[in-house]
Each structure stands twice: as structure tokens, then as C-alpha cells.
Amino acid sequence: MxxxxxxxxxxxxxxxxxxxxxxxxxxxxxxxxxKLGKAALDNPDLPVDFVRDLLISRAEPRDHATPFIPEGIRSDSHD
Structure with a gap:
């Protein structure tokens, strides 16, 4: 309400x-x-841009998400 x-x-x-x-x-x-201001105050050790991007990503539908794959684990990397 x-x-x-x-x-x-x-x-x-x-x-x-x-x-x-x-x-x-x-x-x-x-x-x-x-929300951004509250989250930034609750997490003063994090950059505001990171907190903003996190809030935006949490609002996106999960079916639009791209999974995070660390660089060392990618199947297309050549050692």
C-alpha cells in the first residue's frame, strides 16, 4: 500500500x-x-555502483540472467 x-x-x-x-x-x-541509499549505508565497505548494480540485477527476471562462469573454468579457455 x-x-x-x-x-x-x-x-x-x-x-x-x-x-x-x-x-x-x-x-x-x-x-x-x-533502497540504494539504505543498502549503501548498511554496507559501507561496498562501492555504491556495485550496490546499485546488485539491486538492479535482483529486480530482473531470473530467466533473463546469465550465469557467472569464472574465467579459469570456461570450457573455451586454452591452457
Missing amino acids: GMPVRIDESLYEDAKCHAKAESRTIAGQIEFWA
Whole structure:
């Protein structure tokens, strides 16, 4: 259930621009920023870009995921 929240007009306009570019609703953009900020504060040892990419990847459908294969294990590597 959504809750109305008052925010600064400049933050709203900034969220509006980013939301359009990132195919989110304005509320979805602000929620993403809040989750990113919380995750970054909870994990200060991780770079913010890493935390952002992790949140984005967790939101993607699993059937679109590419499995991680470490370089030393690839079948096409030649020793």
C-alpha cells in the first residue's frame, strides 16, 4: 500500500527525469533511490555502483540472467 509523502520539488523533478530515462515511475525511482541509499549505508565497505548494480540485477527476471562462469573454468579457455 502506498503512502503519500511530501518531498522537495527539486527532488521530485530530478526523480521525474531519471524515472523517464530508467523506465520507472516517479514513485518507483524514489523508492529505488531509497533502497540504494539504505543498502549503501548498511554496507559501507561496498562501492555504491556495485550496490546499485546488485539491486538492479535482483529486480530482473531470473530467466533473463546469465550465469557467472569464472574465467579459469570456461570450457573455451586454452591452457
